Amino acid sequence: MAVSSLSLSWVSNTLSNKSKLLHSKDLHRATAFSLSNTIACSRETASDEESNCKRRLLLLKIGILSTTFLPASSLFAEEIPKNYRAFVDSADGYSYYYPADWREFDFRAHDSAFKDRYMQLQNVRVRFIPTERKDIHDIGPMEQVIFDLVNHIYAAPNQIATIYDMREKTVDGKNYYTVExxxxxxxxSTTSFATIAIGNGRYYTLIVGANKRRWKRYRDMLKVVADSFKVLDI
Structure with a gap:
């Protein structure tokens, strides 16, 4: 019953929180930034946004950027995998890696998203909704939660869902479910990884996927993205 209630909450909150999510994305974009071995603007921007991006990079270089931009996370102590960048949103409390040649784009009702510059279906996106739950275990057993999510939330009425694998892990005291x-x-057809977690009074979902025909070739690369997702304390 807990999962069914969550499903209904997901649907009802999507429309009511759509405006709030988009506003939050704009409001906190200054505190969400990409890191790589070299500092660079990863987003293809209009002239005004490009100027803002360059201004933020200048602040980074001369050391004036406020310390509130830095999340309380061990991410910065880790070595970012080759050919990936790290997206860190300290305001909304999450981080993940994405392929370095992907570009940021707007995905409706999502807080952040990146995609392959040529293959539109090859992308990663993150969203969250409010919840009173404290941990992913509060929703239910992994098998039940994953089955209901894939079949009743992720799958459209005209789609057939197939679950290949599901795993649970604990990182820094936080629990995560990941499904392929x-x-x-x-x-x-599309194939994807989804990683879900609860923290900060929010239910987070990261989905990264590709066209089924490309999945075998890019699966390992996309798995790095799914496995890298972390909830940060805010």
């Missing part, structure tokens, strides 16, 4: 699944439509 496929959604088959009449005209195309």
């Amino acid at each position: 699944f496929e959604l088959t439509s009449p005209n195309f």
